[in-house]
Amino acid sequence: MIMENINHIFSQLEPALLEEITANGVVKTFPAGETLMRTGQFIKSTMLILEGSVKVFREHEDGGEFLMYYLQPGEACALSIICAAKSEASQIMAKTVEETTVLMVPLGMIDKWMLEYKSWYHFVLSTYRNRFDELLNLIDQVAFRNMDERLDFYLKRHAKINNTNTIALSHQQIAEELNSSREVISRLLKKMEQRHMVILHRNAIELI
Amino acid sequence: MIMENINHIFSQLEPALLEEITANGVVKTFPAGETLMRTGQFIKSTMLILEGSVKVFREHEDGGEFLMYYLQPGEACALSIICAAKSEASQIMAKTVEETTVLMVPLGMIDKWMLEYKSWYHFVLSTYRNRFDELLNLIDQVAFRNMDERLDFYLKRHAKINNTNTIALSHQQIAEELNSSREVISRLLKKMEQRHMVILHRNAIELI
DNA sequence: ACTTATTTGTAACTCATGTCACTAAAACAT
DNA sequence: ATGTTTTAGTGACATGAGTTACAAATAAGT
DSSP states (O other): OHHHHHHHHTTTSOHHHHHHHHHHOEEEEEOTTOEEEOTTOBOOEEEEEEESOEEEEEEOTTSOEEEEEEEOTTOBOHHHHHHHHHTOBOOSEEEESSOEEEEEEEHHHHHHHHHHOHHHHHHHHHHHHHHHHHHHHHHHHHHHOOHHHHHHHHHHHHHHHHTSSEEOOOHHHHHHHTTOOHHHHHHHHHHHHHTTSEEEETTEEEEO | OHHHHHHHHTTTSOHHHHHHHHHHOEEEEEOTTOEEEOTTOBOOEEEEEEESOEEEEEEOTTSOEEEEEEEOTTOBOHHHHHHHHHTOBOOSEEEESSOEEEEEEEHHHHHHHHHHOHHHHHHHHHHHHHHHHHHHHHHHHHHHOOHHHHHHHHHHHHHHHHTSSEEOOOHHHHHHHTTOOHHHHHHHHHHHHHTTSEEEETTEEEEO
8 A cells, every 4th residue: 555655645756667666665654753864964865755744954053953844745855865966964854743654765766767767857856946945935034034924934834734723832842943942932922812813722823 | 268168167077068068058248246137037047157256145025135155167056957947936136246257058958968968967966965055054054143153154255265365345245145234244343353353454354 | 639740921131133323434536 | 635425433222032030820640
């Protein structure tokens, strides 16, 4: 059933390529909160997400972290592809947020398929493109926006990704992802509640 | 002599490819301060820098700008390649900082060469990789660093790129690139001078 | 039910940065 | 040389956001 799943999730890839992928890849399931990649680590394979979701973030020496983006089923980690191609150390951290199934493809294949399969070529390029866009967006956020706007943006994005308008996170968790502090987030959320933008519950924020 | 120049600057590319590049590309020289790409504009060709330098930056609605990186001879604009591949609108601005000669390659070639020339493939991928790294760095800066550290970093990078330890910029210009204000930069530079990190001149900052 | 741990609310304070208002110095122009 | 423009210096103040220090509310464990 995993095979079918792959075919479905990566339907934009050619059948012949999908066969190769399943032949060469290893399917692995990680529990929630598992670290898949850490700063400075060398990457030995590219990961295609089949199920669940993966948080990709930057980490600062003194503990702070900073959310970059989430990887969803059907997506690949752009960095792992880039790093793999140059066998360089990763600059980022990746962690599962829920139980996540990934397909691990040895890095030798990536280059090979680029030349052999047009659909793989487009897949890889659009992966780059999308991540690049997301980084540009992120830079906009931190360069031009205040925390209240960033929080608003964060909540909406989170809601969209999880396809719900109730964000099941504590203020503490949100603060960490935005590299802020819990009190600041609580304060801003209270303001948003007064403006009837959200309703606050324990461990949950409801968007209106 | 431009041909020789190209061969020299892009020596990592195969001779056959270089021939194709010169056959298909158009060499163009722009004066200093010319806008090569603006937000929302569609990109019709990729640019390889032959001489001079190009500033790539993000622009905010209310005027603020934000330096992303400089392109030097031998480099290509990663975004133009990505956008070209998907004929999407650009999200960034690019401006010459001095008189700059570029080689404009029609976007149809990019994809074609990826399959035909290994050296082009590696060139494009390493372009992505380098820009990606630079964006990651930038995010670090704005997410984790204060303005004094960012200024210090900015000055050192500028010095390194121009291969001099005198930065010939006004405080105003620096402020714009860091999306700050002139007074703040003046203040911080004065502090750096008191700590004997720099010597301030009019329109110039000397690193020690 | 009682205790404990987790999560949230809030006030007071500090600090970095941005803004306003104005002065001073240097470069340029006529 | 004198007036004008550009660049730099500086103090006073406003604001956003991080910090400290608690209190209150809610959930969880025994």
